[in-house]
Amino acid sequence: MKIFxxxxxxxxxxxxxxxxxxxxxxxxxxxxxxWLVAQGLANKPFDRALEYNAQALAQLVIVQRxxxxxxxxxxxxxILRADDSxxxxxxxxxxxxxxxAGERDLPRPPEMQDAPATGTVxxxxxxxxxxxxxxAYIWVRMPLPGEQHALVQVAETRExxxxxxxxxxxxxxxxxxxxxxLAALLVWLALARGIKPLHRLEERxxxxxxxxxxxxxHKDVPLxxxxxxxxVNDLLERLDDSIATQKRFLADAAHQLKTPLAGLRMQADLAxxxxxxxEEIKRSLMQIGRSSIRATHTVNQLLALARAESAVPAMQACxxxxxxxxxxxxxLPRAMDKHIDLGYEGAxxxxxxxxxxxxxxxxxxxxxNLVDNAINYTPSSSCAPGVVTVxxxxxxxARVLLLQVEDSGPGVPQTERExxxxxxxxxxxxxxxxxGLGLPIVQEIARQHGAQVLLEDxxxxxxxxxxxFTVRFIAQRISETAY
Numbered sequence: 001m002k003i004f005x006x007x008x009x010x011x012x013x014x015x016x017x018x019x020x021x022x023x024x025x026x027x028x029x030x031x032x033x034x035w036l037v038a039q040g041l042a043n044k045p046f047d048r049a050l051e052y053n054a055q056a057l058a059q060l061v062i063v064q065r066x067x068x069x070x071x072x073x074x075x076x077x078x079i080l081r082a083d084d085s086x087x088x089x090x091x092x093x094x095x096x097x098x099x100x101a102g103e104r105d106l107p108r109p110p111e112m113q114d115a116p117a118t119g120t121v122x123x124x125x126x127x128x129x130x131x132x133x134x135x136a137y138i139w140v141r142m143p144l145p146g147e148q149h150a151l152v153q154v155a156e157t158r159e160x161x162x163x164x165x166x167x168x169x170x171x172x173x174x175x176x177x178x179x180x181x182l183a184a185l186l187v188w189l190a191l192a193r194g195i196k197p198l199h200r201l202e203e204r205x206x207x208x209x210x211x212x213x214x215x216x217x218h219k220d221v222p223l224x225x226x227x228x229x230x231x232v233n234d235l236l237e238r239l240d241d242s243i244a245t246q247k248r249f250l251a252d253a254a255h256q257l258k259t260p261l262a263g264l265r266m267q268a269d270l271a272x273x274x275x276x277x278x279e280e281i282k283r284s285l286m287q288i289g290r291s292s293i294r295a296t297h298t299v300n301q302l303l304a305l306a307r308a309e310s311a312v313p314a315m316q317a318c319x320x321x322x323x324x325x326x327x328x329x330x331x332l333p334r335a336m337d338k339h340i341d342l343g344y345e346g347a348x349x350x351x352x353x354x355x356x357x358x359x360x361x362x363x364x365x366x367x368x369n370l371v372d373n374a375i376n377y378t379p380s381s382s383c384a385p386g387v388v389t390v391x392x393x394x395x396x397x398a399r400v401l402l403l404q405v406e407d408s409g410p411g412v413p414q415t416e417r418e419x420x421x422x423x424x425x426x427x428x429x430x431x432x433x434x435x436g437l438g439l440p441i442v443q444e445i446a447r448q449h450g451a452q453v454l455l456e457d458x459x460x461x462x463x464x465x466x467x468x469f470t471v472r473f474i475a476q477r478i479s480e481t482a483y
Contacts (some may be wrong), residue, residue, distance in 0.1 A: 012195055019187050027180060031173065038168035042161045043134070050136035051121040053154045057090060058140045061100075061150045068094040068142055068150055070101045086157040089128070095148035106153060109137050118149060132158050197221050201229070213240040261295065264288055315357045320401060321349040321392050323360060327367040328390050331375065335388065340380045342371070346391040346404075353396030356473055358449050366445040367403065369438040370469050374407035377467075403471040406458045411465040417455045442469075450474050 061070050070092045091102035107126050118141040126133045137153040201221055213236045218229040270276065271284040328344050335342035347354050371390060380386030391404040412420060423440045446453045451473045458466030 011198075012191060016188065016191055019191070020184055023180070023183065023187075027176065030176070031169070034172045035165070035169055038165040038172075039161075041168060042164040046134070046156070046161055047123055047136070050123070050134060050154055050156065053088075053090075054121050054136040054138045054152055057092065057154060058138050058150075058152045061092060061140050061142075061152060063143055066144070068098075068100065068144075068148075070150075072101055085160045085163070087131075089133070089153075089155045091151070091153040093151040095142045095144060095150055100150075102153075106155065107135075108151070109135075109153075126155065128155065134158055134161070194222075198225065201225070213237075213243070264292065264295070314359055316360065317355055318358045318360045318363060319349055319355055320358075320363070320394075320403060321347055321351070321354045323364050324367055324390050324392055324403065325349070327364055327371055331368065331371045334372075335375055338375060338378075338380050338386070339382050340375055340378055340386045340388055342375070342388045342390075344390045344392075347394045351394060353394035353399070353401060354392060356401055356449075362445045362448065366442050366471065367405070369442050370403075370405040370471075373438045373469075374405050374409070374467070378407040378409040401473045403473075404468055406466060406468040408458070408466045409464060411457050411467045412455060420455070421453070442471075446471055 057072070060072055061068065063069070089103050089106055091104075091106040092100040093108075094100050107128060109122070109124065118139050121136050121138045124135050124137070126135045133155040134157075135153055135155040137151060140150040140152060142148045142150055197220065201216075205216070215233040215236060216229050218226045218233075221229055267284040267287045271281045271288075276284075325344055328342060332342055367390070371388065374388040378386035378388055387408040389404075389406045391402075391406065393402040393404065394400075421439050421443045423437055443453055451471050454470040454472065456468050456470070458468040
């Protein structure tokens with residue numbers, strides 16, 4: 001029971017999540033940045049007003065009779081105190097730090113190691129009696145002996161600034177509260193519209209008949225889906241070819257099996273006729289035996305070809321010389337019955353470069369079919385025995401491994417050398433018994449092992465010229481290790 005198995009993901013939901021999640025995550029970040037910007041925008045106009053007031057008060061600091069004095073008209077005092085929202089404080093200190101006007105306990109600016117910057121208004125945040133203040137202060141140089149400076153400070157509470165920043169945030173947030181759901185809705189609608197071509201493609205595929213394997217038209221699908229449609233078309237083409245091959249194979253197999261089965265029935269009818277002599281019954285039984293052997297061989301070949309075409313071979317290290325020698329020993333009794341000289345020559349089992357990665361069962365089936373084919377098509381008698389040679393050639397440096405099966409038969413005409421690898425095809429004019437499936441099996445097994453099958457004359461210019469089948473294994477299939 002798969003408790004933790006994930007449900008199948010939706011492409012629509014996946015894209016929607018990746019589009020809306022960043023939007024929802026960026027929204028609070030946008031609000032925080034807007035708040036910071038709003039604070040800066042709210043501070044600027046009020047900071048300018050504080051700077052102006054500090055400069056105005058600094059102009060009222062004068063020196064009379066060697067003393068620093070500050071004369072603030074009553075009207076100016078009323079202007080400083082006339083703010084309804086914030087409370088304004090000020091302080092004026094003389095050159096020696098003596099209090100001249102304003103609040104006595106207003107915090108002084110931090111000590112500076114260097115000489116104070118005269119004539120420049122500086123700003124800072126301060127706390128006074130538990131109240132947050134914004135302070136503008138300026139050092140005024142006094143025309144007295146030595147470096148003497150008076151200090152003028154103007155401070156106000158931050159109510160107006162907070163109110164203005166809040167209004168800015170409200171002006172930004174309210175449209176976002178409306179636009180965010182609208183944006184999500186528009187994203188959903190746009191995604192639903194964008195994915196509609198996939199639904200139409202699905203409907204077109206579902207509406208097809210089972211036998212319709214024609215390519216899908218990719219002109220009506222989005223550009224991003226074209227590679228997928230091309231891959232499906234490639235699969236449909238290969239499937240169509242496979243089905244056509246299977247239909248042709250079944251038709252040929254039925255035709256090939258029809259002949260031995262018809263012979264079996266005919267011989268059985270002959271044996272059952274009244275008045276049939278024992279000798280005729282014996283001949284009919286012998287024909288039935290031969291027909292059953294032929295039918296069994298054809299069925300076995302069909303099964304071997306089906307296994308070779310459908311199976312995914314499990315590769316392992318194989319010694320080609322040992323496999324070839326084993327097949328030669330198995331086929332030797334049959335070759336001796338036909339008076340054929342069957343033998344092996346070439347590399348030894350312990351020689352370097354005779355190992356390859358292959359499926360030993362399929363590889364022995366390949367060699368056996370080549371040897372059986374050579375035995376079947378090589379004329380032989382006790383007076384003129386035929387010759388079949390199995391040969392393994394290894395070039396360790398070039399990393400090439402060759403398997404050759406050569407016979408002294410009539411050979412294969414140039415025009416028929418490609419046809420003999422088709423199922424059930426047999427060279428005309430030959431009386432050899434066979435199903436026409438041996439060489440197609442060889443071709444299929446070689447293909448699965450990345451090998452190439454070549455057919456040529458064994459003795460060019462001679463009559464008979466013989467046939468030589470060469471299976472060439474590519475370098476990548478040869479193992480690097482001497483086992």
